[in-house]
């Protein structure tokens with residue numbers, strides 16, 4: 042297997058002051074199952090593009106074999122029997138390869154694309170976030186499948202998933218890249234330990250700098266005094282010719298001056314050391330949300346509900362009572378009708394021919410805020426979107442800045458943002474809406490671990506009412522007050 046050699050790689054997008062990569066040197070063996078991790082916007086997807094030669098850069102990248110990307114690869118010809126074999130290995134139904142792509146669920150599309158990708162011999166797969174539409178079992182099966190493969194790069198924010206199927210880890214940090222021959226969790230734990238000891242060293246340095254500062258101040262006031270008395274001594278020497286005293290004062294002043302210089306040097310060194318500490322520390326600012334207080338204590342009631350798409354029954358719900366302040370996790374396997382339910386409640390069903398039978402009470406005048414799964418429709422700058430959505434632009438900007446957006450990202454067309462950044466825009470818009478009920482469909486897809494924790498904290502500690510679909514176990518366990526599982530009515534209502 043070839044070795045990719047990267048020398049002095051430097052790259053920034055046109056018009057962006059921030060360099061995503063600066064003088065990076067790396068040697069990557071293409072037989073590794075390499076995890077590529079890092080916070081949203083650090084340049085993971087861009088790194089894959091650089092390997093494929095799709096972006097101009099400084100430095101050299103050599104030894105990259107022929108690559109194929111996920112998502113993508115639809116244009117390549119593959120032999121059916123190979124795809125079938127890979128689908129079987131994945132534990133997926135091989136017949137999905139004969140179904141029209143539009144009829145496949147997100148998870149099925151992912152599996153088919155990956156099966157095609159691994160049907161090419163001698164091609165190096167570059168896989169960018171494959172887990173998003175997969176439920177827990179789907180992720181486990183895919184991890185198992187990938188663990189049996191040789192040589193790929195895999196981007197994901199799911200630590201557990203990466204641990205199960207990769208043997209090397211490349212992390213893009215705030216200041217560069219770190220490569221280890223270990224799992225992502227091992228890197229994470231080592232990094233936490235390093236940060237902990239850097240924090241302790243930082244506190245120690247802080248103390249030392251303070252005391253040196255104090256000493257400098259004291260010293261310069263002494264030196265000042267010594268200088269004055271030296272001058273005085275000098276003046277009086279004309280009269281008294283006090284030779285010894287003059288020499289003594291001069292010496293004292295010189296010593297104090299040199300001590301001051303010394304202290305200053307020491308201080309500068311410590312400050313310099315302090316600067317390099319914690320440069321990689323990831324911080325998240327606290328977000329806020331304030332839903333409105335709707336007068337209705339039970340804003341939504343569903344009873345014996347059947348959801349239909351173009352007349353076909355999709356899902357059934359026996360009873361769902363939403364009380365103010367509830368945070369309801371909508372659960373169930375891929376394709377059981379979770380998104381259909383959310384779209385119905387959001388009043389967005391018409392487009393997909395969604396209709397209902399049974400009792401579906403939604404309090405009149407209920408203000409709904411919806412975050413859908415798909416980010417591909419985002420267009421225009423943040424202020425254009427704010428105007429379009431009638432959102433408070435200042436509030437939206439404040440939230441996005443807290444989420445790590447800089448001026449350039451706020452001004453640029455949102456279609457050029459990274460996937461996680463796009464999702465942040467959608468969540469930030471929702472946080473601005475002061476709604477009576479929040480309907481979030483897989484809000485954490487593409488969002489990095491740090492931001493996930495912050496969103497989890499925010500929702501958990503607020504009194505908003507929310508219905509959500511999410512596969513992130515920690516979010517479900519920590520946030521939900523109850524759950525609802527639509528029953529799939531496909532296959533004549535038997536599944």
Ligand SMILES: Nc1ncnc2c1ncn2[C@@H]1O[C@H](COP(=O)(O)OP(=O)(O)OP(=O)(O)O)[C@@H](O)[C@H]1O
Pocket residue numbers: 054055057061079080081082083084085086087088450457458459460461462487489
């Ligand atoms: N065409 C572009 N012009 C300017 N900046 C861009 C462009 N495309 C991406 N960027 C910026 O470059 C940075 C890296 O983007 P990239 O998509 O590589 O990040 P990522 O690590 O894959 O993030 P995510 O986890 O959100 O997918 C981001 O800040 C993004 O906004």
Ligand SMILES: [Mg+2]
Pocket residue numbers: 085086087169459460461
């Ligand atoms: Mg990306």
